[in-house]
Amino acid sequence: MTSETLWYANRATGAVCLVLFTVVVLLGIAVRLRGKVPGLPRFGTVSLHRTLSLSATAFLALHIAFAVVDSYVDITVLDVLVPFASDYQPLWLGLGTVALDLMLAVLITSLLRERIGHRAWRAVHWLAYVSWPVALVHGIGIGTDTGTDWMTWLTVSCVAAVIAAFGIRVAHSARAARRTPAALLRTAEGVRS
Template sequence: MSDEVLWYFARGSGVVSLVLLTVVVALGVGARSGRTAFGLPRFAVNLLHRNAALLSVLFLAGHVIALLFDSYADLDLIDLVVPFVGDYSPFWQGLGTVALDLLAAIVITSLLRHRIGVRAWRIVHWLAYLSWPIALMHGLGAGSDNGTWWLWAISIGCAAVVMAAVGWRTSASFGRFPARADRQVSPRLRPLSVSSKGN
């Protein structure tokens, strides 16, 4: 496979991974509500969240592997683990390494969830929210597409989606569970009260 093909694949898979990660973060915010989102039942939102996360990791792996074998990117294995030590655009590349490390921690702890406990897993899982803006900045700063209109349009769209999800989450209309009034029993279904003696 030529370097040109690897470069195009690396760029495309990186953008797709960012879009999928945006979906994961937005659904992660929305899944905290007891109400349905996008007209889907809660289990469907959770399933979409999980599958988008898996696809994001797969495209991220393709992005990293393609860059590793691309002579133009000139990446070493240590660049994938230790941030800000690369020769090519070390700061922006380092942000990508930080995002990769955070996502790797999420994947590893998810595989070990039953051993480390839900509480520890949940704490690490929150790193997904931190990895998203870092990955966004990495995409805008690194590579040859950082000045193109389409990359900025995709990045602004991703930011708008996450900001809308956070805005909804922090709004007064957001509730983790449905209001108690919605779960009240209809008066027709309530049991009849026992009348007191003497009536």
């Protein structure tokens, strides 16, 4: 593969990762809200979330491999695993490394979910909400397509979708928190009578 081919492959897999991880976050929020994708039963939404998570991770592995193999820029395996260690764009590449490390923690604990328990898995799974914006900033800072019309629209669309879904998630949690004390009070009053 030529350096130019690797460069195009790296750019393409980075954009695909943005879309796939955005959909994964949206599906994760839908699963948490007990939502479902039209045409799928609820367990289908969970299955789709897991499948797309693994697909996104595969594209991320390709994105990283293309960056390391490409000789135009010197990115080593150490740079991929240790944040801010690279000589090339240390801040932007370091943010990508942080996002990768967080995502690896989510992936590994998801694979070990039955062994580590739901509470530990859930605590680590929250890192996905941190990993996505860190990866987004990495792409904006280091991406060679940043500023092009197509990438701007893609990024804005992904951000808008995640913000909207996160807003729905927060609103749902706030409604549930307001209902919980009232429901407990009604239950306690029913027990007393």
